[in-house]
Amino acid sequence: MKQREIDFLGFLTAMAKRKKGRKTSRTRIGLDEVWTAFRRVPLRNPENEYEPLVLARQLDSLEEHGKIEQFRKRTRETVTLPVGIWLLPDAAPRPVPPMPIWHHELYWLAKEWRTATDRQRAAYLAVNAWFFSGPDLFRVPLRERALEIFGRFGSEEDFPMPEKTLDTLRSGPLFGDRDRLHEVLRTFTVHPPLLAEDFVEKVGDGYYQRVGTGDVLLVVENVTTWWSLVNTLPDNHRLGYVAWGLGGTFRASINTISAKRDIAEVRYFGDLDLSGLRIPAAAADIARKQDLPPVRPTERLYTALLDMGVPRRGKEPPAEMSTAAELVDWLPADHCTVSTSLLVSGRRLAQEWVGYQHLSRDEGWYGDVC
CATH class of the missing domain: 1.10.10 (Arc Repressor Mutant, subunit A)
Structure with missing residues (x-):
């Protein structure tokens, strides 16, 4: 320490x-x-x-x-x-668990094993298993890589929110050195753009960025996915703005969209969990009652999320069947059954599963923005 x-x-x-x-x-x-x-x-x-x-x-x-x-x-x-x-009271030192066979990218961690904390060792094991799986080393944002590693090779007890693991794990020779971490994991950090009055407008705790002259607003729950989407947009798209980080304020800010931005339609992509569906479902209901632009799901992005994502235990308790059925009604019909099962089992899919690598290589999702 x-x-x-x-x-x-x-x-x-x-x-x-x-x-x-x-x-x-x-x-x-x-x-x-x-x-x-x-x-x-x-x-x-x-x-x-x-x-x-x-x-x-x-x-x-x-x-x-x-x-x-x-x-x-x-x-x-x-x-x-x-x-x-x-x-916690001071406890007697625990015995050091057996060292794994290291992938050649991580052999230098052998000398760190004895002094590492339990959480660091669990993270080292997950990264080691990821390397041995023969991953595609295409460079991606750090949160997307964290989800790939800890969402597939880490336990739910050690890494309950795998995509956020490296937000807080910042100690030790690998995780405490961001430059080294990016080099080893083939990652980079993404940041929201600089705020300028004619470029980005702050609304509540979220931001709208102009990306074109179209009449569609795309709302994205998390900033990493916002970055990946914006940086892989096709040349011709219907988007005028991409918003991110709105959270619960989206239910209120939906009232200002038509008047301020000449938006004809709103499309939404977020996590598949209770809160990730409550927000757009509530916004869609408000839009319908107030005769505002409709709020629709990004069908192809949600299809990719269901196809590629690995469900993990959610931070919210399992939903009642009636609640789940009501929320998934906002999704495309062919997504309802599997999404209902996800919610009632208390599991979730983080939207970062649909990451920069997939968006760069698969043009199928263009239909959500064109």
């Missing part, structure tokens, strides 16, 4: 002692108290980054080292934080 994390842990430990809990038991510490301990750390933010992001990384690191356990319930902010943590 870095000195800042050691200091942070020291303040948390002192706070726990004042609570007078048993020394052998874990101690509950609320988020307000976590912030208090964090703000006492000398040089806690030397790069002057957004502080919730710095705190999130430090909590992830302490959890990786077995010092804390974060609550599953999290805040609803842009950078989510646990509403509290458990400070």
Whole structure:
């Protein structure tokens, strides 16, 4: 651990002692108290980054080292934080598990195996298995590669949201060095474009980017998929704008679309899970009642997602059959049966399965934007 994390842990430990809990038991510490301990750390933010992001990384690191356990319930902010943590008692060192046979791309990790954390070892094993599977090393955005690796070769217990694994796993010689990580995994980081008044307009917590002169707005749930779609658009398409990151605000912002942007139709592509379907289904209902441009699914992109994706346990509980049936009614008819089964089983498909590599090579999805 870095000195800042050691200091942070020291303040948390002192706070726990004042609570007078048993020394052998874990101690509950609320988020307000976590912030208090964090703000006492000398040089806690030397790069002057957004502080919730710095705190999130430090909590992830302490959890990786077995010092804390974060609550599953999290805040609803842009950078989510646990509403509290458990400070764990010091435990006897666990025996080091047997080292795997390393793929030649990763042989240098052998010397790191003994000192790695449990989470780092689980991630090393997944990356190693991915290399041995003979993957296509076409360079793709980091989140898409993370989903490919941890969604196929990692356990659901270790990597509950596989596409976001490398957002928070930032320690150790592989994951702590972004340049090296990109080189090894053949990836790159994507960013939203610079914001300019005549180019992108901020609406709520999402953005609209003009990509053409057409009359169709494409709404995409996540920024990585937004980037992959925008950078593989055909020369001739009907899109005027591509929006991303709207989340629940899409249900409200749908009311402004026609007046502001001369949009005739809205097409949507998101995760296949409860929240990923509630948002467009609700927006479609509002549009229908308010005589606004219709909100329709991107049929070919959802077909690709169902064909290519590997279902994983969702963060939401399994849906009741009646709820699932109501939500999937928004999808194309031939997607309803399998999507219903997905929701009632409590599983999900992340939209990043339909990634840059597929979009670059398969023109079938052009029908969703033309």
